[in-house]
Every structure is written in C-alpha cells, then in structure tokens.
Amino acid sequence: MSPKRVFNKLFRTYGKQNWWPGETPFEIMIGAILTQNTSWSNVEKAIDNLNAHNCLDAEKLVRADQDQLAALLKPSGYFNVKTKRIINYCHWYLDQGGYSCLSTRDTEQLRNDLLSVNGIGPETADDIMLYAFERPIFVVDAYTRRLFSRLGLIDGMEHYEHIRQLFEDKLGADVALYNEFHALIVRHAKMVCKKNPKCQECCLVDKCDYKQAH
DNA sequence: ACCCAGGGTCATA
DNA sequence: TATGACCATGGG
Numbered sequence: 001m002s003p004k005r006v007f008n009k010l011f012r013t014y015g016k017q018n019w020w021p022g023e024t025p026f027e028i029m030i031g032a033i034l035t036q037n038t039s040w041s042n043v044e045k046a047i048d049n050l051n052a053h054n055c056l057d058a059e060k061l062v063r064a065d066q067d068q069l070a071a072l073l074k075p076s077g078y079f080n081v082k083t084k085r086i087i088n089y090c091h092w093y094l095d096q097g098g099y100s101c102l103s104t105r106d107t108e109q110l111r112n113d114l115l116s117v118n119g120i121g122p123e124t125a126d127d128i129m130l131y132a133f134e135r136p137i138f139v140v141d142a143y144t145r146r147l148f149s150r151l152g153l154i155d156g157m158e159h160y161e162h163i164r165q166l167f168e169d170k171l172g173a174d175v176a177l178y179n180e181f182h183a184l185i186v187r188h189a190k191m192v193c194k195k196n197p198k199c200q201e202c203c204l205v206d207k208c209d210y211k212q213a214h
Numbered sequence: 215a216c217c218c219a220g221g222g223t224c225a226t227a
Numbered sequence: 228t229a230t231g232a233c234c235a236t237g238g239g
Contacts, residue, residue, distance in 0.1 A: 036221040042237060043220090077236040081222085121222045141220055186220050 001151060003170050007177070010184040017183035020131035022047075025099055027056055032127035033085050033119065034076045045075035058090040058098070085119030092117050099132075107135045122160045130182070136173035139182040140164050143189040 021040070022028040027047065034043040049072040050056040055064060066083055073079040073086075096102055102110060110133065114125040122140070129137040140163045149156030154163060171177060 032220090035219090037219060037234090038221085039219040039237075041219095045237090075236060077219085078221095078234045079236080081234050085222085119222070123221060127220080139220085143220070182220085189220085 001153070003148075003153065003167055006148075006151065007171075007181050007184070010188055011180065014184055014187050017180060017187055019179060019183035020127070022131075025132040026058065028132040029089070029093070029128050030056065030086060032124045032131070033089060034073065034082060035127075036078070036082070036121075036124060038077050042076045046073045049073070049075070058093050061090045062087060062094065081119075088118055089120065103133065107137070110135065111137065122164075126164070130175065130178055134175050136168070136175050136178060138164050138167040138171065138178050140167075141182070141186070143185050144182070147185055147188065 020028045020031065022031050030050070031043055031047060034046055047056070053072060055061060055069070055072065061069070064087070066087070069087070070079045070083040073082050076082060093102075096113070102113075105113070107129070111125055111129055114120050114128055115122065120128075126137045126139045129135045130139055140160055145154070145156045145163070148154045148163075154166070158166075171181075
C-alpha cells in the first residue's frame, strides 16, 4: 500500500485535523518542545499557565526566573529540562532576528540551524519546520515508525533522515499534505487499542482496531 | 501498581 | 556508531 493510499484511508476515516493546535508560530515552537515524550493534554496545561502569566513571548521567557518558569511548566513533565531548552531556544530565536528574519531563510539552512540548537532534535525541528514555518518537511515520530512498519513499508529501525527522505520522495513536496498526514497518524495512533495484542495487525492492515470496536 | 506519552542529551564502549 | 541512564507529570 502506497503512502498516499494510507493517507487517503486515514483522511476518509478521520477527516481534517486542523493542526497544529496552537495559534501563533511562536506558540507552536514552544508546544513542539513541551510535547517531547509527553501527552498533549499535559502540554496544554503548561501553555495555559504561560498564557495566564502573559509569558508566551520570547523576550519575556529569556528574562524569566528559571524556578518560576519551571513551576509553570510543571504539568508538562521534565520541567527542569524543558525550562532550559525553552530559554535556550528563545535566546537563539531572538538572536536570529525572530520569525520574520528566520522566515526568509532557505529550507535546508533553516532546518540545520534549528538542529544546531541544544534541545531541538529531528522531530522537534521538523514540527517547527512544517507547522510554524510551513516548509515541506515530513515529520517522523514513533507513531509513524510503528504504523508503517506494521504496514510493511519500512522496517522501523531506520535512521530518522532515511525515513523522512523516503516519504518526501514518494509524496512530493506538499506542505498541506504533510501537515494533515502527521496529524492523522497521531490521531489514528490514539485510536489503537493497546490491550489487545491482535491490534498489532489491524491498523489499516486488516479491518480496524478502534477502541470503540472493543 | 503499572504503563505510556506527538524526544533529546550526555556518558560510555 | 550504538546502547543505556536520565529527565517527571498525569491519565489509563
């Protein structure tokens, strides 16, 4: 089954997802860091805290007290690590001239620059590339590996860049498609029943395995 | 009482 | 290059 066909199946099943769940590009960047190995519901609480304290702003975050910021980020987990990563990211972000300046940068260059920031790995960088800068970068996460290895399109243990390249080659550069695809993969992953071992065979392979079905 | 979540870094071999 | 420890909350 081609990646495009998988997309069509997902889209017919779940419809448009309207990602990223954040209003401004900057909020998307912060959300991308906060959601590292963390459920989105926990991230929302941290973002609400930042908004409640008028702190969702790069200039304010770089001047924030570490302990106070950590307290706001607490619900998102790894709060000490994420505090450092966010302050560090904001320093870089402002140093580079902010969104308007970064927007003019070449896609390859921008991605490499993001990856050079401590705390920004490939997936976080690509979330930012795709959803904040609207660049045609296919995001690879654990769900992507799991789904497509179950479907037999990949082994699952390949390096990040290898998988990204594979999908970008097969799908062609398409921001809207990548946007929806990643969101749909995450949406579908949440529907997989983890208790039933047979579910391993059903995500789009067979019938289906939605939680409602069990 | 477990298990996992929209990862990444650092130290070690 | 590649494995392991570590980071930590909240929901199932």
